[in-house]
Amino acid sequence: MKPGPAAGVYEFGPFRVDAGQRLLLRGGTPVPILPKSFDALVALVSRSGQLVDKDALLGVVWPEAAVEENSLAKAISDIRKALGEDPRTPRFIVTVSGRGYRFAGPVTSVDGQPSAPRIAVLPFSNLAAEGGYEHLAIGLADALITRLSRIPSLVVRPTGSILKYANVEKDPAGAARGLNVDFVLDGSIRRSGDRIRVSVQLVGAATGGALWADTFDERLDDIFAVEDSISTRVAGALALRLSGEEKQSLARHQTESPDAYQLYLKGRFFWSKRTGEGCHRAIEYFERAIALDPRYALAYVGLADSWVMLGLQVSLMGGEAPRQTMPHAKAAAARALALDGLLAEVHASLGQISVFYDWDWPAAERGFLRSLALNPNYLNARHWYAMALSHMQRHDEALTEMGRALQLDPVSLYVNGNYGRLLYFARRYDEAFAHMERTLELDPAFAFTRFRMGIACEGAGLLDRAIDEYRLAQSLSNGGPLATAALGYALGAAGRVADARAVLDELLELAARRYVSAASIADVYLGLGERDKALEWLSTAVDERANAIGALRVNPRYDVLRNDPRFERLVERVWGSR
Numbered sequence: 024m025k026p027g028p029a030a031g032v033y034e035f036g037p038f039r040v041d042a043g044q045r046l047l048l049r050g051g052t053p054v055p056i057l058p059k060s061f062d063a064l065v066a067l068v069s070r071s072g073q074l075v076d077k078d079a080l081l082g083v084v085w086p087e088a089a090v091e092e093n094s095l096a097k098a099i100s101d102i103r104k105a106l107g108e109d110p111r112t113p114r115f116i117v118t119v120s121g122r123g124y125r126f127a128g129p130v131t132s133v134d135g136q137p138s139a140p141r142i143a144v145l146p147f148s149n150l151a152a153e154g155g156y157e158h159l160a161i162g163l164a165d166a167l168i169t170r171l172s173r174i175p176s177l178v179v180r181p182t183g184s185i186l187k188y189a190n191v192e193k194d195p196a197g198a199a200r201g202l203n204v205d206f207v208l209d210g211s212i213r214r215s216g217d218r219i220r221v222s223v224q225l226v227g228a229a230t231g232g233a234l235w236a237d238t239f240d241e242r243l244d245d246i247f248a249v250e251d252s253i254s255t256r257v258a259g260a261l262a263l264r265l266s267g268e269e270k271q272s273l274a275r276h277q278t279e280s281p282d283a284y285q286l287y288l289k290g291r292f293f294w295s296k297r298t299g300e301g302c303h304r305a306i307e308y309f310e311r312a313i314a315l316d317p318r319y320a321l322a323y324v325g326l327a328d329s330w331v332m333l334g335l336q337v338s339l340m341g342g343e344a345p346r347q348t349m350p351h352a353k354a355a356a357a358r359a360l361a362l363d364g365l366l367a368e369v370h371a372s373l374g375q376i377s378v379f380y381d382w383d384w385p386a387a388e389r390g391f392l393r394s395l396a397l398n399p400n401y402l403n404a405r406h407w408y409a410m411a412l413s414h415m416q417r418h419d420e421a422l423t424e425m426g427r428a429l430q431l432d433p434v435s436l437y438v439n440g441n442y443g444r445l446l447y448f449a450r451r452y453d454e455a456f457a458h459m460e461r462t463l464e465l466d467p468a469f470a471f472t473r474f475r476m477g478i479a480c481e482g483a484g485l486l487d488r489a490i491d492e493y494r495l496a497q498s499l500s501n502g503g504p505l506a507t508a509a510l511g512y513a514l515g516a517a518g519r520v521a522d523a524r525a526v527l528d529e530l531l532e533l534a535a536r537r538y539v540s541a542a543s544i545a546d547v548y549l550g551l552g553e554r555d556k557a558l559e560w561l562s563t564a565v566d567e568r569a570n571a572i573g574a575l576r577v578n579p580r581y582d583v584l585r586n587d588p589r590f591e592r593l594v595e596r597v598w599g600s601r
Contacts, residue, residue, distance in 0.1 A: 140263075174263060508544065
């Protein structure tokens with residue numbers, strides 16, 4: 024490590040470190056910090072994710088003087104005070120006992136350039152005089168999010184992060200703080216007969232005042248014109264200088280059929296529920312939209328993503344077998360690609376299918392990189408690419424990519440949960456535990472977060488806490504098989520054999536009625552120490568192309584099997600000679 028602190032500008036969480044100006048900012052407000060503490064912070068932030076040993080850090084911060092470790096400890100304490108961090112549950116500065124320190128939070132280097140403006144489009148308030156049009160409130164927001172996300176110089180919070188603001192009394196300034204954005208687009212929608220009135224305002228987070236407001240009164244089949252006007256006005260109000268290509272992309276319609284578009288909006292509305300029932304309803308509406316316009320590429324993408332969600336994200340609640348879902352997803356994505364190869368969404372969907380079903384890792388990476396080349400701010404591409412990199416044992420790259428996803432949506436429970444999982448796969452157990460503790464603060468009653476917290480506790484050797492977390496996840500997921508299996512594994516690993524066998528019996532009985540991954544049953548046998556049975560079920564899981572199999576090379580649960588030739592053959596079936 025060369026003497027002297029690094030230069031540059033770095034962002035993490037609500038903080039910005041400007042090494043050149045020697046400033047630590049929180050939300051634009053300077054934070055007091057001692058000079059040597061600032062140098063130590065820059066040294067750690069610029070090497071985010073790396074272990075920086077004590078001697079090297081002393082050499083960077085005090086290059087011309089010999090000082091004791093006590094001085095470094097005081098500097099670290101001052102940094103933690105400046106960041107508002109409790110050393111018992113560190114969010115950013117992790118102490119590696121006897122060795123040094125690691126900066127654990129995701130960091131973005133911005134090279135001194137102004138940050139891109141961040142905006143959230145809240146669900147519109149539904150003021151319809153007649154019922155049955157709830158899809159318009161979320162659907163219109165989702166459509167605007169998709170459009171505005173095509174502007175590379177604008178960071179747009181994805182639909183998943185704004186759903187909690189649906190059907191509630193909204194405070195735009197409060198939402199801006201909660202979503203960590205600079206601007207909020209808020210409005211209402213009223214439908215009466217074949218006419219629609221949309222009132223909208225763009226609110227600045229700094230002042231809470233409206234930069235502009237307008238009302239659009241159109242026929243329902245002119246909703247495209249409303250979206251065109253709103254997205255153009257947003258770009259203008261934010262002083263974004265759009266290229267000709269960006270203007271064309273912003274104005275491009277995927278269909279000219281208002282009826283097909285209405286069906287698409289309904290599909291997106293049900294897809295956003297992220298439930299099995301919601302996915303099937305979404306599939307129904309996307310298929311009806313396609314029947315009206317067979318060249319509607321985005322409807323095919325919606326269809327593909329609904330089938331993928333049934334096999335992946337809904338799996339905590341039960342989900343469906345990969346061989347029943349992924350071929351449908353693959354066919355829909357292929358059709359979308361043939362219709363419009365410039366959609367970032369379709370390349371990300373194909374990458375996801377390549378990771379979890381085809382096990383074609385080079386194709387997956389090509390898909391994600393193509394998606395990000397078309398839209399660097401597409402959250403799903405960042406999120407899914409990070410998972411793929413982790414499965415490929417490229418842990419540092421995976422964490423960097425997931426950190427970028429968190430920059431796009433810092434409050435996403437799924438992205439935060441999977442960031443913890445990547446830390447677990449990288450064997451950085453203390454960091455995984457600390458990250459999931461912070462994630463629980465976002466929503467302690469979310470099954471996915473509790474499930475990922477259980478994994479973090481498991482890695483940290485806190486089996487009793489892991490059991491508690493898995494029980495909570497099982498309850499919150501209505502007896503979902505993933506949480507049930509994890510509970511059985513943890514009970515077995517903790518030596519509670521009778522309890523683990525009771526969970527195994529429950530899981531096998533559940534498998535007689537609905538899809539339960541063979542990998543889940545293998546996990547319980549693994550916790551019980553019955554390796555032969557675990558390997559038999561893992562072989563079945565490979566046959567069924569179970570979701571968990573993509574992580575075969577990195578999941579710590581399988582470490583006890585790695586020297587077994589039977590396990591090595593399973594890995595080769597998934598990875599070939601690579």
